[in-house]
Amino acid sequence: MNCNVSECRKTQVNICGQVMRISLRRICKLFLVIVTFILALVLISVTNTERIQTKQIVFTKFVKRSYRRQLSLQKEQQVVDHIKFQRKTNGVNSVADDENLGKDEIVNKNGKIKQNRIQNVKNVMRKTVQSDIFISVKTTKSNRNSRLDLLMETWIPLAKDETYIFTDNDSHIPENFHADHFINTFCADSHYRQGLCCKMAREYDIFMESKKRWFCHVDDDNYVNVPALVGFLQQYNHSDNWYLGRPSISHPMEVLDRANPGQKLAFWFATGGAGFCISRGLADKMVPHAGGGRIQTTGDAIRLPDDCTVGYIINHLLKVPLTKIKEFHSHLEGLHRIPQHQLSDQLTLSYFNSNVIDVKGYSHENDPTRFKTVHCHLYPYLSQCVDMPRW
Template identity: 35%
Template sequence: MKFLSKVVVSSMSVVAMYVLASLLVDNWLQPKKISSFSTTKSPYDTSPFTKVYPEVLAQQSKISQDDIYLTIKTCEKNHKTRLPLIFKTWWTGIRQQAYFFTDTDDEAITKQTDGHLIVTGCGKTHAPWWCHMDDDNYVNPSLLVKALNQYNWEEPFYVGRPSREGVQYRRYKGQRVPLYFATTGAGMCISRNMSELMVPWMRNGSFVQTCKDLSQPDDVTFGFIATNRLGINLTRRNDFNSHIQNLAKVPTEELLSQVVLSYHLRNVINITDPAFPFNEDRSRLLSYHCKKYPETEWCPKDSKAI
């Protein structure tokens, strides 16, 4: 699956799971279905269709142990030092609700916990954002940072651009469901908070199974989980561009302000006075780079600004 294998710009793991133990199982481990879209726009969303994030119940008369999803963040160096003490003591009384998040697979612990060991890359990166790009993208890192700084990574954010306007409909487990998603062809970013909410949909093959149940690729499935299952608005960025668009229509004067660009065959951006002939620069991104960074060693000395 592309979601699992493509190169990322800012890799991020689904860690910091300690916050999940305070949430009720019914509100995140088994998210409630939301039957319809709301046309009320959030202050962060410019998409034509949004979802209202389901509020976590503030009060619950009584809960049982089954209402708790307990996570323990660990790492490889602690597998044989700290975990044995846990296994020997309090874990035995809550083993069905306890999950371990770590950075390395461990067959012995997986067996001991009945499959409750989840490899996340814990301890190797704690980036506030995770961004997923395709290999036909051109990313402007400084503009990406500037764009993401407009949002609070401690809140659930799903940032990108849909492949088409409006909502699509597909079948999911016998039901007709709406789909509104960010295409990875234009790049997609999620906040750390969002990644935490995605955990139950990503572990133990759940994501792959949802792809199969929906009969859709990874980016569509991700959007389905985010907007339809979790109720997180897609925060639309029109400066994220994919080859699905007519790239020649991106105004020339706005090219340098685009966060993500792309190309496909002859669907390319319109560059005035390109630095290279088309047969040497079919994507037009070499010329674009020289317009943006004319001091680059391999750029012609007479590269002109856009």
């Protein structure tokens, strides 16, 4: 009996040992499975984190690009809207250099739609260059030899592509000058209101047909400092309302208001004898009062000459102020007061008898207007200036 009990105990111990060994193996296997599972989860988590971070970076870049693009489009749209607003007067669209402005799309050769707005906006916002300026020279048959030839010897060759000569006859076109820029207005050859307004109306209408940004009028007794004029106009936005010139009187012009008998109206005007410039944006607004020859009609209504009529339209009817520019000069001022060292800063010069620029160079017998001398001061490297006496 004792033996049997002892054997039973041994058997129980063996069985317990086997059970414990089996349990330990299972526990180890289970532990390995758990550890493997945890490691797999960690690896998956790390991988997903990297993917999420990568996606976040890509998404952030996309958002930033989209935001910048949206800002760019908003800025472009603001410019387009501003230009369109400036370019419309009573439903009349501009024929300016950006005639396609506002057209969002064009069709390429493959039939696909692509954006064209950016290029148009860049064209509008680019800096003004010489080819953007329409320089109108008013002359007459009687001044063909005494005045116009002098301009052809000095400043006009430097800007012949931008210069348009308006005369009243079919006289010989100056040598090396564009035939289509020498325009017979068929206006009267007198210096009275009708003839002057008639020519100004033709100047304005032909400018409006062009794609240029600036309309600059001068007379045939003006010297134009072309580089200075270009640099000067670069300071102004051609799409805005700019009336740039110099008045010949110290107070506004006062005339009888024919619409209200017994009353007067006053306005500023830039004298044509010094030259003046009008921006494309303002020229567009003038169309109802000036387009299609209406400058002459308006001039007849107020009975004033061409430059006064332009001032009346701009300053009185359109309420756009005259920006006074002291670098425009006419023969109505003392031209001798202009210092020689400041010649390169002046936009226009003039002359009348002994009222001329006081500048050293050619003799007064050889250069009574001083235009040749001024020209050689500004461009001393020209072959025609080699024989000018030096000081």
